[in-house]
Amino acid sequence: MLAGFAVMLASAASAQTAQDAAKAFGMREDVQQVSISPDGTQLALVRAIAGAGSAVFVFDLVAGSRLSTVLSATGRPDQISSCNWSTPKRLICNISTLMMSNGMRLRFSRVVSLNSDGSDLKQLSGETRDSVYGPAQFGGGVIDLLGDDGAGGSVLMTRVHGTQSQTGTLLAATVAGLGVERVDTTTLRRQAVERPNGHADQYITDGHGTVRIMGVASAADSGMLIGKTTYFYRKPGDRSWLPLSVVTSNGAGVATGFDPWAVDRDLNVAYGFDAQGDRSALFKVSLDGSLKRELVLDNPNVDVDGIVRIGRQRRVVGASFATDRRQVVIFDPTLKAIAASLSKALPKQPIVTIVDATADEQKLVLFAGSDVDPGHFYLFDRTARKLSPILPARPDLEGKTLSPVKAITFKAADGTMIPAYLTLPSGGADKGLPAIVLPHGGPGSRDEWGFDWLSQFFASRGYAVLQPNFRGSTGYGSNWFQKNGFQSWRVAIGDVNDAGRYLLSSDIAAPGKVAIFGWSYGGYAALQSAVLDPDLFKAIVAVAPVTDLETLRTEHNDFVDYRLVDAFIGHGEHVRSGSPAQNADRIKAPVLLFHGDLDQNVAVGESRLMESKLRAAGKQVQFVEYKGLTHQLDDSDVRTDMLGKSDTFLRATLGMKD
Template identity: 60%
Template sequence: MHKYFIAATLLASATTPLQAASEAAKKFGARDEIQQISLSPDGKRFVAVVADAGRGYRAMVFTIVAETPPVTVLASNGDKEHLDYCQWSDNSRLICGFSVVTGGVRDMLGFNRIVTLGADGKDLKLLSARTSMDASGPMQNGGRIIDWQGNAEGSTVLMTRQFLATTSTGALLAVENPGMGVEQVDPVTLRRQTVEKPRSTAREYIADGQGHVRIMGLQPTTGEGYSGTRTLYQYRKPGVSTWLPLSTVTRDSQSGQGFDPYAVDPALNVTYGFDVQDGRRALFKIALDGSLKRDLVFARPDVDVDGLIQVGRQHRVVGATYATDKRQVEFFDPELKKLGASLAKALPKTPLVRFVDASADESKLLLWTGSDIDSGGYALFDKKTRRLDGLLRSRPPLDGVTLAPVKAITFPAADGTQIPAYLTLPVGSTGKNIPAIVMPHGGPSARDEWGFDWLAQFFAARGYAVLQPNYRGSAGYGDSWFSENGFKAWRTAIGDVNDGGRWLVKEGIAAPSTLAIVGWSYGGYAALQSPVLDPTLFKAIVAIAPVTDLDTLRHEHDTYMDYNLVDAFIGKGPHVRQGSPAQNADKITVPVLMFHGDLDQNVGIGESRLMANRLRAAGKKVELVEFKGLAHSLDDSEARTTLLDRSDMFLRATMGIQ
């Protein structure tokens, strides 16, 4: 059996401190070793997408019972090419997805492709449709598997396809309408059959796990060719080809409004999806028999219900998930509800349990378990034997390292609102008068959760207290908390972030002279924008892949179909200039360190370059570290190690920390 669990006594007694910054940076900067994992239908093997020491990934097939070494069947070097996932088509064949970025900073173009190959690494074939030499443009979307059992025998899959118009000698050919359709594809023979004709406005299809497409999402475009803000969902009754209206979802500057379908249960003949109830996201089901009878499945009075729990090759809906102080699961399936309670008792030190995959008969379940002080790992549970066996650890370099507990707290904002947050204190510290960091999350339509965080844990290991606030503008707490989002309502969001820093000082946790702010993406924006409201609060700023100019961010989407959505999210008015760090560089009075990948498609590297230039022009101290060939997540162990090491040295030098 592959090594996974370390005895709880060993974890509890590990006392090896990380003294050298470079050693700590290397351990914490190493990427999560398992990007994705999948169990074979018979439950005898699993495939894992495993990180290498740099930025590449390997797909490795492991045999569970036999003591045979794993086999590497596919790899990517991470240089503009990324291996995203591998799933089992059947017990002997895999289907894997790649994403590729071409071009440079000014002409980046993203593609994805799906391939199929044997579980022995042989017989590699392109599963995505090949493009014609006469195609009118590039086929960026190589498709997505929407059903792993495309027929009764389970020998085919259903996958979306982007159909392109073709040209000949400069004239547009009269071919079927371009757009997204669905094909039934045999992964062995590559025989493909269109089961849903392409539609120019189609953006989504949902199948029932038994080879039938039951729901379609249409998103009409504007006169300028951009995506509209409404998605029109239609459905089919069982065995009927006619499409009927289901719901309309409007996505504007705030969260979506209207029933948003996510899955179909063919046995109950319903679709599960999310809609807003009493200002918070809740889970509903709607009958697909023509009645459209709608029932509330699960809701919370305090937070959004934000996810479905699905298991098996049919992606059977078995529960819902939400986050209060910690991530919680509400099971609808009685057997899994009982199992979840048993696992919680059996694994008290790793209370976070996630069902990742299952064998075809669901007798074997692939799980991930972890906690705030355990970066986690994967295990296999056999229902018949009631045995739980460990498979792989998520972050082997951290095994044996004592991590810092994370505590859910609240602190008061200036207007008295209690802001939920997470506080991590260095192991063995008094928690008083120590260096401290406020670390706002990205998004802004996201939130921090209780659990392991490599960035926060690194700084805690280096002696900093870390506060992660879920400021107003964060997702997960309902529409009123999200408000107009953290860009339009930046004064509120950034005010909450700054109030977190003031709370650290007031509570005696932070020494006022060693209080810093560190953030990634929107968090980087918050770090750079914080001095606009209080120039003297933070003594050093670290911003990773930050938004620095709202109008620049808007126009980065000029040539993308989502321009209208981004435009509405940012909005128009005085806040665009007032809420842009690059337009307020003169307000920054402390040194700034920035990091950015030059292939970032979320926030262009030009934003960090603009910010650096504005700061230099204003006579400020700034350093920008650029990473070649990396995207927004800086998915490279060496780059992340550099980021951690240089950030720590920068903070210590700037704030005089020994």
């Protein structure tokens, strides 16, 4: 039945022309999330709809009925981020929107619940109105599905309690801050579990309904965060808070101290990450009062940076790290055997992730993909040992030949070997090609082996694409991270430029036909690369780029993270020399800019500034501003337009034939 369901909904696209390719790769992921009901009878799918929209669809696995739409959002600006099951018939969904508050455009989030047929829609987020500042920006989140309750239908949620400033009223709040409530997802009956704490910013449960860890973020007298979080824990059956750990940032973005992520009730330990040498490793710390610490998993070359969880109790069953490819280590013996059998059943889809599970964990929703497969969702019945397809993540690319991604290294100017991923056009030449260096965003991020819609689009259009994990990337330890990609911009951008030089020296790229394309920090890197070496790249495409470090700093003036951003950017000569907009006169290559006017990560003013500086310097620049969109340009039509315009610009600038 599921196989027929997948065939019915899949729509293959042959991207033979430039327009077809831009449309096929510009389409957002059709299936963005899949969750299964506790009893295994229904699936809920968050799927992309026209333009920027998204919708929640429900499929009855027993009746085999067609998908029914139960909730939708336009994406401009309201969005559905996720949906999970509270009972076999009731869903919990996270929604967000942009609103003006005190003269600023802010993102507001709320949690809602509804029946699987779309009826009885209710807001789970408690009323959090603050008499001074108006409605609370964040509506809390579900931290425990209370899976032990079976079909009870209650969850544990965080709630931000606002402060009432009026005097002489019985309605005035006596306590403000973050608390925890038990909320019935149907009746909305609320019961306090943790009283509001004005200093708390995080709670972690044991997955069985008991709050075991609280995080307290330190702030200056002004209310600005200072990059220090103190964690407290409770012994079993004890309500007293005891000190667990302190996590601090050095200002450049490197954190130290045990950072707890999960609690295992049966082992009575907290799992979390901390430094092991200059790498991050997974540890477990006993919560019995001894704080006995044990190394669970480390790797001498890269950070261990992920944990694997399963079930409605979200128990920890493994961890992961990324070398050339992401590797998963499963601790649970039964699941380890299942993972081995799945790798044999899906040999061409080595990236396998457990997405969701029924209450008894006998039915698992899986995602599997590879570098040449955008991924498919599957339902695995452990009892029947049956694997059934649900839907492809990107049906528009079904049947299309994609390009293999190869992990390589190249030598930087100082002799350091830089890891990178090379994607060549499939079935064609591997020398003398037009080429693109594609630096990742962040800078606190890294590229990994797998499907990437941007690199695959450009490879389909005949470009060689190189994605360097330059110094300043995360995942390779604190020494590799340097002082981050802004304060250490000369090292980071030097590595990016050396990626371009490698393409030329290895003869992969034809002389004079190397361009650079970047998004967010990658856009910054694309522009700043030409400041460092104006003659290397012959064309520059920057999407939502940082262009002026001082401007980026001031964008956070009215937010509690100002001191963190200020320290991350730093002060000194690098702020001016490391800002493309302040050095526009050095850029020789034509520039194409894209930006959404509702971007809250990097304000659209940065691209407007860059355009004006380039024009004033007599440089070639085009700027495309998309109305009503945020940082990710999360709109299929807009992404199609962006890819098409980028390809046209690059081909014209590099002198390529279509």
